[in-house]
Amino acid sequence: xxxxxxxxxxxxxxxxxxxxxxxxxxxxxxxxxxxxxxxxxxxxxxxxxxxxxxxxxxxxxxxxxxxxxxxxxxxxxxxxxxxxxxxxxxxxxxxxxxxxxxxxxxxxxxxxxxxxxxxxxxxxxxxxxxxxxxxxxxxxxxxxxxxxxxxxxxxxxxxxxxxxxxxxxxxxxxxxxxxxxxxxxxxxxx
Ligand code: G4P
Numbered sequence: 001x002x003x004x005x006x007x008x009x010x011x012x013x014x015x016x017x018x019x020x021x022x023x024x025x026x027x028x029x030x031x032x033x034x035x036x037x038x039x040x041x042x043x044x045x046x047x048x049x050x051x052x053x054x055x056x057x058x059x060x061x062x063x064x065x066x067x068x069x070x071x072x073x074x075x076x077x078x079x080x081x082x083x084x085x086x087x088x089x090x091x092x093x094x095x096x097x098x099x100x101x102x103x104x105x106x107x108x109x110x111x112x113x114x115x116x117x118x119x120x121x122x123x124x125x126x127x128x129x130x131x132x133x134x135x136x137x138x139x140x141x142x143x144x145x146x147x148x149x150x151x152x153x154x155x156x157x158x159x160x161x162x163x164x165x166x167x168x169x170x171x172x173x174x175x176x177x178x179x180x181x182x183x184x185x186x187x188x189x190x
Pocket of ligand 1: 020058097100125127131132
């Protein structure tokens with residue numbers, strides 16, 4: 001998606017050869033117009049798939065996932081990393097390890113909103129090692145539903161998440177694929 005790549009080049013800050021800071025439009029401040037375009041781009045990529053709902057992980061996945069859900073005219077569920085006071089009901093819970101943050105969190109979705117027999121599109125802001133996407137896929141499958149696909153805003157193609165997810169049989173669509181962050185420059189894969 002060219003508008004996203006242009007934004008990354010203009011506003012992205014390469015912190016080191018593994019981490020790209022994009023807090024001006026995705027991870028802290030959010031650019032609504034760009035998000036609307038991202039929603040359309042995901043809807044186009046998954047136009048041939050049956051999708052009953054979109055699933056993401058709080059917090060930075062919510063903005064792009066909401067716009068994708070709006071385009072696809074389906075509900076959005078965001079998995080919680082911190083259980084809210086009101087989440088007392090039956091939950092699907094999966095551990096998700098973050099390589100970037102080196103912490104493990106318990107990710108939860110209420111059984112009330114994710115039941116069996118649904119086609120679920122997983123959306124996330126970043127794909128690195130694929131841990132978050134695998135965690136969400138485990139939740140979908142434990143609920144007796146199916147992963148319709150995985151949509152990623154920014155994939156770090158030099159890390160192994162995409163390959164692992166593809167090997168496991170998931171269709172992964174990334175709107176920007178970063179090939180390298182070496183020399184404080186962003187190079188795209190295609
Ligand atoms: P993985 O899920 O693909 O294995 O990735 P990883 O554990 O490495 O990522 C954990 C968190 O770090 C995620 O955010 C992810 O979006 C973020 N992250 C990974 N690589 C980068 C990067 O290069 N730049 C930025 N800006 N973020 C990165 P999170 O903990 O879920 O945070 P948030 O959604 O609450 O913002």
